[in-house]
Amino acid sequence: MREHYHEELDVVVGKLVSMTEIVASMMERATAALLGAELVQAESVIATDDDVDNLNREIETLATDIIALQQPVAGDLRTCIACLRMANTVERAGDLARHVAKTARMRYPEKAVPTELEPVFREMGQVATAMMTEVGSILAARDVSRVEALELADDRMDDLHRQLFRALLAEDWPHGIEAAVDVTLLSRFYERFADHCVSMARRTVYLVTGHRVDEVG
């Protein structure tokens, strides 16, 4: 039997999916702002982060109210708690997209990323955006068969992260310390963003199956 609070629970999951879509778009636009030194784009990403924070708070309120007022059964309670945690994780991913945009803004009208590293960051942006979009789809469809592909995408992100560190630590890094600091932090933002996607995917597995997959550190 379908409990009467299921519609409210669907609203919570729907808002969480919306959060992933907004954050995926933030990361896409932040990467464009970074590579194109586009100030307006960067500002718009930074402004969007408030919407993400608001959605996180809405989800917290709604999920807590369902728990308090409807006393959901085991599986639904797991969904409520998983949504609370995942909303927090997407919010942090949004913070990372905001950090990318802030780096673009800080260096404007210069570009923060040296020209020859642009392709690496472009791919990082694509991988990050695709991963978060996929997390939203997995969550909406509760289709955990797609989690493995997401882990592979995370491996690709780790490769790109290592590639940047090799470039940084090569004997002939020609761009000076400021660019090295920017590349170090930016690379970490993308890599952490991907980790958050994996963490959400694993939590979705837990939500759907009740079996826990280890957290990513």
Add this chain to the structure above:
Amino acid sequence: MREHYHEELDVVVGKLVSMTEIVASMMERATAALLGAELVQAESVIATDDDVDNLNREIETLATDIIALQQPVAGDLRTCIACLRMANTVERAGDLARHVAKTARMRYPEKAVPTELEPVFREMGQVATAMMTEVGSILAARDVSRVEALELADDRMDDLHRQLFRALLAEDWPHGIEAAVDVTLLSRFYERFADHCVSMARRTVYLVTGHRVDEVG
């Protein structure tokens, strides 16, 4: 009237306080390992992180069981949910202490931190350790009057973070790119650790008073 599940709730809060104590000690030892290039100390911090992850899982299970089986009233439900989220936050702080220890291990037998920056990192380690210890005390005592002092400590951490960036970006940074990369990431680990402490303190305010204080980004 005191509900019969309050003892179980006290166990959850107690485990959360234990987590803060372990993580405070991790950050203290990670800083010692970093500044002294002490491999055994670094390894021990890295190993301790598993205990933190286990405690996080225990708290999740216990808090979820209380919610599912005891149907706590509003304030207690808030406590359960706040504990779930705070356990997650301390776990992430533990990850940051582990990252510091890993940096120490990666550079062993060299030191990752240039000699003249050691005092800054020493103070960062002291501030971070004191902040996490204080979060545990605030939580144990539910004494939100001490949150303001914690915010001041966070301001100090931000000062130290900026001080390191000024050193990095000075014309005459003499330590090369590898040290710049290490200092950039280390500085961020400490700064984020402090942010997590503030976030926990604010969540404790919410837990005790029911009034939300804005999240730190």
